[in-house]
Amino acid sequence: MPGEVDVKLQSYNIRKNGGLYRRYFKRPFDFVLSLVAIIILSPILLLIALLVRIKLGSPVIFKQQRPGMNELNMKYEKDIPVGTFKIIAETTGAIMNISTIAFSSKQLVALAFGCEDYVTDLGGFHDAEGLSIYTPRALIVNAARFAGIIPIDTVHIKVHDLEDLENNLVLAKKLGFEGMLVLHPKELPLVHKYFSPCEEEVMQAKEMLSLARKAESEGKGVAVYNNKFVGPPMVKMANKILERHKRIEKKLELWGVGNGS
16 A cells, blocks of 8 residues: 555656646747747748748738628629529429528529439439420519529520520520520520620610600600500510620620620
8 A cells, every 4th residue: 555655646746746847848948939939930931921021022911801791791793792692403202392482592693404314203204395494484583583693594404405495595585584504615605695685685774764754744654665565564664674784795895704694
């Protein structure tokens, strides 16, 4: 027993002395050594910072802001807040619940359609006429518009058949889609053409709004444009066309591409 007590006493003394060493010697030594290192390295760090500023023109200190803390100040070029996302509906379950999905989050800004996965899940066949995917396309557009988000059409899998692409774009625009997923760069000119307001559409929209304002000032319920009544729905559509045209012009200017639709 006395031997066991001696061992425990020695162990206690070692821990006690080690604690005293760390408290009264090691910690002050580490602090002094760190301070000396900072003083010695400060001129070198300052020189590096100046070189970064002079050579690259970049800020030396960056201030990071977490997404979601101030979404109003952090937006993409299309005025979409950082932290938002898009959903691709590509199963029968997604299509059957598409309205619920469209309202699932305030951060959701667009609904897109994935045709091939959908047809596989359906057990159907992607026919040349597109009959097998007509219903989900229409449902996605309706759900997206109802939720106030952007409907995006599915990819065109025949990337080298631009005539078929154009036929799909005509239908997509009629259905109400605002964009299309693209597989190949060669498809972009046609996609831009159909989803960007042309000069004629912009001109007609401006004339329609001008006539509508004139009719309102004269106390008339509706205006007439090209032998057609211009009611509130047409005025709303004209405003949408001009708003989209303005966004595109702004982006083209930002990219340095120049003016144009």
